[in-house]
Amino acid sequence: KAGVTQTPRYLIKTRGQQVTLSCSPISGHRSVSWYQQTPGQGLQFLFEYFSETQRNKGNFPGRFSGRQFSNSRSEMNVSTLELGDSALYLCASSNIGPDGYTFGSGTRLTVV
Amino acid sequence: QKEVEQNSGPLSVPEGAIASLNCTYSDRGSQSFFWYRQYSGKSPELIMFIYSNGDKEDGRFTAQLNKASQYVSLLIRDSQPSDSATYLCAVQGGATNKLIFGTGTLLAVQP
Numbered sequence: 001k002a003g004v005t006q007t008p009r010y011l012i013k014t015r016g017q018q019v020t021l022s023c024s025p026i027s028g029h030r031s032v033s034w035y036q037q038t039p040g041q042g043l044q045f046l047f048e049y050f051s052e053t054q055r056n057k058g059n060f061p062g063r064f065s066g067r068q069f070s071n072s073r074s075e076m077n078v079s080t081l082e083l084g085d086s087a088l089y090l091c092a093s094s095n096i097g098p099d100g101y102t103f104g105s106g107t108r109l110t111v112v
Numbered sequence: 113q114k115e116v117e118q119n120s121g122p123l124s125v126p127e128g129a130i131a132s133l134n135c136t137y138s139d140r141g142s143q144s145f146f147w148y149r150q151y152s153g154k155s156p157e158l159i160m161f162i163y164s165n166g167d168k169e170d171g172r173f174t175a176q177l178n179k180a181s182q183y184v185s186l187l188i189r190d191s192q193p194s195d196s197a198t199y200l201c202a203v204q205g206g207a208t209n210k211l212i213f214g215t216g217t218l219l220a221v222q223p
Binding site for chain 2: 045048055092100105106
């Protein structure tokens, strides 16, 4: 059974640019959550999608957005990149039921 | 007050000892509690979950939950150097049902 797939693994962008990250959940999982991980702040919740609807949103500026497609794949977009956006972005998928979330390998974004 | 709090460590224990990792949470409506392990440079992996007060054992791992005290713990028996990692406590439920993580405790098991 394939796990959660995130692409790309690494990205280097310039301040002011925008970036789109992709996440393919485990087959059959309908919920996808995104997290930002930095050394100082730990795992910060960005948003959660379920059946193409945003179910929860964290405390991030509007430059961070996401969406989910009918096949449960999800994308997140960050516009007008800032140096502070440099982080590991993790996607996690889950099924209905209390079994926790399975994480992808993450996308390491570096903003220069 | 942070929603989920953990001591950042490092917690250093000798090989074969019991490692005790603790976590407190602020939302009394929280219903599901998870422990994830994250090796350096890797993504978090789920090792335990618990929903009811009391203890839950899985191999060398025991999760303990006390909802009245808003406290979750993870015990690792017979600690091995391969257990050296950051352990993340995560809490779900309450007002938003978001899965919220603590900042993690770094565990170092000394051979």
